[in-house]
Amino acid sequence: MKSILLIMSLAFTGNLSAAEEANGVQLCHIANAGFYMEGANSAAIIDGVILSGLPNYSVASMDLTKQIIKGEGRFSKLKLATASHYHPDHFDPLATRELLDMSPGVTWVLAPQVADMVQGDRSDIETVLPGWNGPQETLLIDDIKVEYWRVSHGRDEIQNLGAKITIDGVSFFHPGDIVTDWNQLETAGLVDIDVDVILVPSWFGLDNPDQMQALTKALNWRIAVPMHYQKGDPDWAKEYGGMAAIRKTSPDRYEGGVSLTNEMQCMTVGKD
Ligand SMILES: [Zn+2]
Numbered sequence: 001m002k003s004i005l006l007i008m009s010l011a012f013t014g015n016l017s018a019a020e021e022a023n024g025v026q027l028c029h030i031a032n033a034g035f036y037m038e039g040a041n042s043a044a045i046i047d048g049v050i051l052s053g054l055p056n057y058s059v060a061s062m063d064l065t066k067q068i069i070k071g072e073g074r075f076s077k078l079k080l081a082t083a084s085h086y087h088p089d090h091f092d093p094l095a096t097r098e099l100l101d102m103s104p105g106v107t108w109v110l111a112p113q114v115a116d117m118v119q120g121d122r123s124d125i126e127t128v129l130p131g132w133n134g135p136q137e138t139l140l141i142d143d144i145k146v147e148y149w150r151v152s153h154g155r156d157e158i159q160n161l162g163a164k165i166t167i168d169g170v171s172f173f174h175p176g177d178i179v180t181d182w183n184q185l186e187t188a189g190l191v192d193i194d195v196d197v198i199l200v201p202s203w204f205g206l207d208n209p210d211q212m213q214a215l216t217k218a219l220n221w222r223i224a225v226p227m228h229y230q231k232g233d234p235d236w237a238k239e240y241g242g243m244a245a246i247r248k249t250s251p252d253r254y255e256g257g258v259s260l261t262n263e264m265q266c267m268t269v270g271k272d
Contacts, residue, residue, distance in 0.1 A: 024270035025170040027197060029260045030068075031060040032089055033228040035174065035199055036075075036264075039167035042142050044080040046163060046174045046199075049099055050092040056230050057089040060263055069095060071103040078106050079142040084176025085153060085160040086114045089228075093117040100124055107141045109148075111159035129159060134189025136164075143167075149190045154179030164195055170269050171195045173219055177228075178204050182214035190218045196269055197221060201228040202250045206240065212253075223269065224254035229261070 026038040034048025049068055053059035060068075068075050081099060083091035091110075096118050099106060108115075108125045115125045128137045128148045136147045145166040153160035153176065160176040173195040185191070198221040205212035229247050230237070237243045251257030260267060 024268045025167050026266050027172065027225070027260065027269050028264050028266035029225075029227070029262060030064070031263060032057040033084070033174070033176075033199070033201065034060065034090075035172070035225075035227075036068075037165060037167055037170075037172055038074060038077055039144075039170070041077065042079040042144055042167060043075070043077040044082070044141075044144055044146070044165050044167060045078060046082050046165065047084055047090040047176075049081055049083075049095045050088070050090075051095040051098075052088065052092060054087075054089040056232065056234070057228070058231060064263060065095065069099045069102055071106070078103065080109065080144045080146060080165070081106050082109045082146065082163055082165075083114055084163065084174060085111065085158055086117060087158075087177065090176065091117075093119065109139060109141065109146060111161055113159040128161070130161070130188070132184075133187055136189060149185075150188045151175050151178050151190070152180035152184045153177045162190060164193065169271050170197075172197045172199065172269075173221070174199045175201070175204075177201060180214070181210065182217055185214055185218045192220065193218060194220045196271075197223045197225060198254075199225050199227050200254065202226040202246060203228075205253060206246070206250075216255075222256050222272075224251070224257045225260045226250035226254060226257060227261075 028036040030036055030048035035046055037044045050059050110125055111129050112127045115127050130137045130148050130150050132150050136149045138147045147164040149162045151160055151162035162175040164171055164173045198219055233243050240246050251259045
């Protein structure tokens with residue numbers, strides 16, 4: 001059934017009007033590490049379907065989360081939902097269950113460790129776990145292409161995935177909670193990958209040239225959106241001038257950096 005839908009939707013993509021193509025893809029911030037990517041006919045969400053979360057990281061308003069779960073308004077285009085790893089600031093098994101029940105047209109793609117936390121029927125969840133030695137795993141969900149690489153969270157037991165999501169020819173890379181080095185990324189096959197946009201945790205590369213170099217060897221991007229800012233003013237942030245300073249200066253630390261931090265603040269990303 002899925003393959004028939006796929007062929008139909010690919011045919012439909014081929015008939016996009018020039019005007020629709022020219023509009024590009026909307027990238028919208030949900031909260032913390034959560035983003036929504038909306039093309040002409042389909043949309044994807046990553047790390048953005050969360051009802052409870054963690055106290056130190058923002059979650060979307062209940063109104064917005066309910067709209068996403070029910071597929072209301074612009075979220076009726078949602079076809080792919082994914083989460084980088086199981087930590088509650090990225091994934092919520094209860095919200096995932098609700099979305100599965102209320103929006104049956106959406107396919108979830110999760111690492112096995114993450115999928116296992118969802119109660120009830122999991123037949124609508126696709127699982128992926130690329131190896132530490134690569135290569136990436138590629139799936140087509142409707143007309144969305146999604147590729148996954150293993151990206152270390154700093155501890156091997158956490159199944160953290162980097163995801164490249166391509167909609168209408170525009171690509172986005174989300175590395176999850178990346179805590180790693182060049183050697184690991186190269187071994188996993190994350191080398192010289194072209195993307196239009198990277199979404200990058202604001203601590204990665206912070207005062208760490210090796211991490212920044214690893215990022216630039218792994219990915220070639222045009223636009224960088226720093227994300228996953230901690231709430232309040234934690235002690236670790238003091239040596240960088242506090243969280244307010246980190247929020248202000250983070251876009252300048254990455255080539256092509258832009259700020260996209262408010263709930264449903266969106267930008268249009270064209271093909272070039
Ligand atoms: Zn995490």
